[in-house]
Amino acid sequence: MKKWIFCLITLLFVFLTTGCISYTELNELGIVGAIGIHYEDKQVVLSLQFIDAKKEENNSSYQTTLLVGTGNDMESAIDMIYQQSSRSVYFSHVAFMVLDESCQGHFQEIVSYFLKQEELRSSFPVVFLNQEITSEFFDLSDITFRLPSLLTVNHEEHATTLQVSFEDMARQYLEEESVLLPVFQADSSLMIDGAIWISNDTMIRFSKEEVMGILFLQDDIEQxxxxxxxxxxxxxxxxxxxxxxxxxxxxxxxxxxxxxxxxxxxxxxxxxxxxxxxxxxxxxxxxxxxxxxxxxxxxxxxxxxxxxxxxxxxxxxxxxxxxxxxxxxxxxxxxxxxxxxxxxx
Amino acid sequence: MKLIANRQVALLSFFLSQSIVCLYGFSFLFQQSGCDTLLTILGGTLLGIFFLIILVPKKSIKQKQSRLMALVLLLFFLFFGYDLLSQIANYIHFQMMPRISILMIAFSFLLLGSVISKKGIEQVARMSEILFFFFLFFFTISLIGLGPHFHFSYLKPLFTTEPLPLLLNCFYYAVLSVVPVLLLLIVPFPTREATSHKRSILWGYLGGSLILLLLAILSLGILGIPLVQQYAYPFVIILKKIMFFGTFGRFELILSLQFLFGMILSMILLLIAIRKQLRLVFSSFSFQKQEGLFVLSFLFLFLGATYIPHFPLPTFVLLCIFLVGMLLRRLLLFGKEKSTQP
Structure with missing residues (x-):
């Protein structure tokens, strides 16, 4: 009798503790393709471009949705985005992160917040935008795929671009309190425009030729x-x-x-x-x-x-x-x- | 009753020596020693071997354990046990299953450990053999996949820590790696009389320390010291970088199972030790009442891991007290053996 009761309790427990309590449908998950960070009036303006994959009869396509959240810190900005989308933010497939001039002095917050995200794979590239980050930047077609591939092609074939991953940026910032990032110009099209070195109180810009020199003298070498x-x-x-x-x-x-x-x-x-x-x-x-x-x-x-x-x-x-x-x-x-x-x- | 082979003892020692160091040893050592963590592990291994040589007897002689000693050990295992369970549940929750409640993870883990502990040490020893093959397989894949991401320059600078802090960190590592192995001296072993497993335990310990050294080298060489100090489990973070042929990746969940094996075995052995101490303390109780007391211990461990605030003394101090106690006991026994010899 006791054995049967024990078996029943075990079975009940198995069915109650495993299974679908925390199950999340794919369309309830906000898969972030790109992150844009801008600071305005001491508040962080976080732009997240979500990817919505759709499967049709003959092919599969995707749509992107840009949501912007503001707040005193990253958490409150993410909360605002969650309220707009009702989807839990999922950072596992980030293609790139874009920063602008207003991020100077805020790298500590950016690095410490995103390093804590367990789902984040920190091998995505980080770039610097020559102008203020707005929705027009994210409206450029296929930017989630074009920007990383442009960086890779330029770095490998033309040696005129730095390729800095989020992990590299975090490591550099934690060690030296400065970062060296490739710069993009995005007027009507996407263009690489050299590099920028930023510390808490200094910004130094390098042209494409200077970047080539940096790569010549700095890349793959011991300092x-x-x-x-x-x-x-x-x-x-x-x-x-x-x-x-x-x-x-x-x-x-x-x-x-x-x-x-x-x-x-x-x-x-x-x-x-x-x-x-x-x-x-x-x-x-x-x-x-x-x-x-x-x-x-x-x-x-x-x-x-x-x-x-x-x-x-x-x-x-x-x-x-x-x-x-x-x-x-x-x-x-x-x-x-x-x-x-x-x-x- | 099947006897436990020397290789099974060695494998148990191999897994146990890694369990607690993976849980909270690395994060502390990287913060304190930086790149000198590699030297800390080397020095700590030597110190650990010294402790084991003193503590593990040459011959397995049946010794009577007093009720008072059993009660003290029971209390130690209960308080250490709920901290260990809490750390394991946190590790699984944050690294493997972030959307599952810690309560469920702790309960399931404890239930699994209780069921296996009821089977006895023989089954656990057999389990360790099977788990070792999985461990080897996962570890080999990890090594192959992480090789291209390694930078020798990230291992510098060495010898930047002062000697005294370095020695203290070596002691910290030695305590964390040796105490779980000492569980093998507490749990009842079906073994031939006068058989010593000393050599097997030492070899297993050395193997475990080698794996930990490799993990530390890989973590430092891939992330660099500034990033390694940001993570609680850097050896899991580096697994995210593994990608074969530019296409096959995202293996970190499966590969991180290799670090769970030692934790599972340490929890199971702890539960076996609790059962043994309960039988010694409450020897006059019937078997059913002793099982009932074990259920109470189960609840204590579960509630302690999830609800009760932790024991005020840091776990490390608790482990030190246990180690010192075992050393004193060993010295007393050694003195008695010498005095009884003609």
Whole structure:
């Protein structure tokens, strides 16, 4: 008797706990194809383009619906979108994310919110739009598929575009509190327009040619690391630098550069600065020699400084000013390439 | 009564050593040690082997357990058990079934564990053999699929943690990986007299630590330390990247089952240990009353995992107390053995 009661309870439990309690129909699921983030008056304006797939007799097609939500944070913006659509937002199939200038200073919120979404696959590309994000951008035909494929084709075949996934962006922001994104222009059609480097208080734009230079010098390489130590008593500066093998293969060019700088002592920060400029100049001259370049482009080199915590405030301030942008202008209108000054940005 | 083979003991040890570290070891270690987590795991493994060499006896000698000791162990298993169940239910809910209620997950998991624990350690040992083949299969696919996404540069910088915090983190890892393995000393083993499973336990522990080291290397090498520190279970997140021939992907749900095996086995062994302690504490009760007490324990575990606020001391402190207790007991027993020897 007890066995039968036990079996009955078990069967009831099996039927009650499994099954369709939390079942969601496909058309009740809001599959997000694209995300647009814009900030206005300290509020986030979140644009989500939903994909509605339809199966017809001979083919299957899809429609897109754009919904915009605003709020003090991402959660409230998503809630507003949910109220409009009555569909639960599903981030598993995001094709791209687009940001604009107003997102400067809000990357922490963007990165931390979307990293928490378990369904999100963070391999989708993130792009920067040269103008304010509006519904007209999402109205461009097939943008969910055109934009990612345009990025891929340009990156692989023409080497004029960065390809930055959300994961790359998050990693870069968490490590360096800055992001480097490809820029799109969307007037009547979709066009790639270089790249942009954004930190909390700085924005630096790069043209397509500059991006090519960045890809030449930055893509697939280990960064050059300089460890700077200052002797607080004598004010002497010791620099330990290491560069690793640089393999560049865009557009079927093979270049290998391997240089290593051992430890060097400098009497003070000024002489170090001059020596660094000289070192980078000779480094870039080597690249130019090997490239035998005859196109207009700018070189951009990122140097990562690892600060010694015992360094003085002056040195640290100077290093922070120095850290990311160090560009040399080169002119290739004549056969002789000439180096003109260097700009510290 | 079928005896348990050495390989089954080794496989149990293999799975148990990974269970708690996967649940809350990685997230803590990555936060504290960064890239030095790899060194932490290596150092912690050595420390764990040292603990196991001391704690696991050379010969399996039947020792009488006092009622007081049984009561203390019962209380420990109950409080540790509901924390473990809560962690497992949270893991399944957030990583595998976000739309299923944690209540249902905890109840189903506990029910499954209770039914299997009633069968005894022999069935659990056989289960571990079968699960090992699945584990190998899933792990191999994971390794092959994750290889192209690996960056050696993300493993740097090493040796940035101070020595004392590094040692403390090694101890943390050793405690988390050794305590579940010690369940094998508590549960009743049908084994030949004077047979030692010491070597099997050590080999299984080493195998488990190797897998954990590989998981840490993969997590760091694919995500990088800034991203790894954002996730509670980075070794599950990296599975999302697996794609074969550019088309076949989205295997992470199936592949993440490999991490569930150790958790299931640790819960089952914990339940077997609870049954044993109940029998020792309430030895005068009839079998039906003891089963009734087990049902009460079941309810305690379920309510503790889902409703009751957790034990005030962090779980790690509880595990440390257990480990220290086992060490003291071992030393006392060792002293007694020496004094009784002619």
């Amino acid at each position: 050059m690391e300089l460890t700077i130590r200052e002797d607080t008593e004598t004010k002497k500066i010791r620099v330990l630098a290491e560069t690793t093998i640089l393999n560049i293969t865009p557009m079927h060019l093979d270049i290998e550069i391997h240089s290593q700088i051992r430890s060097v002592d400098f009497p003070d920060a000024t002489s170090f600065q001059k020596a660094y400029e000289d070192t980078v100049q000779s480094y870039i001259a080597k690249v130019l020699d090997q490239l035998n370049a005859d196109h207009d482009f700018l070189h951009f080199k990122t140097v990562l400084f690892r600060e010694d915590p015992k360094s003085s405030d002056d040195l640290i301030q100077w290093l922070n000013h120095f850290t990311y942008s160090f560009s040399f202008h080169t002119s290739f209108t004549s056969e002789n390439s000439s180096m003109m000054g260097g700009d510290l940005k």
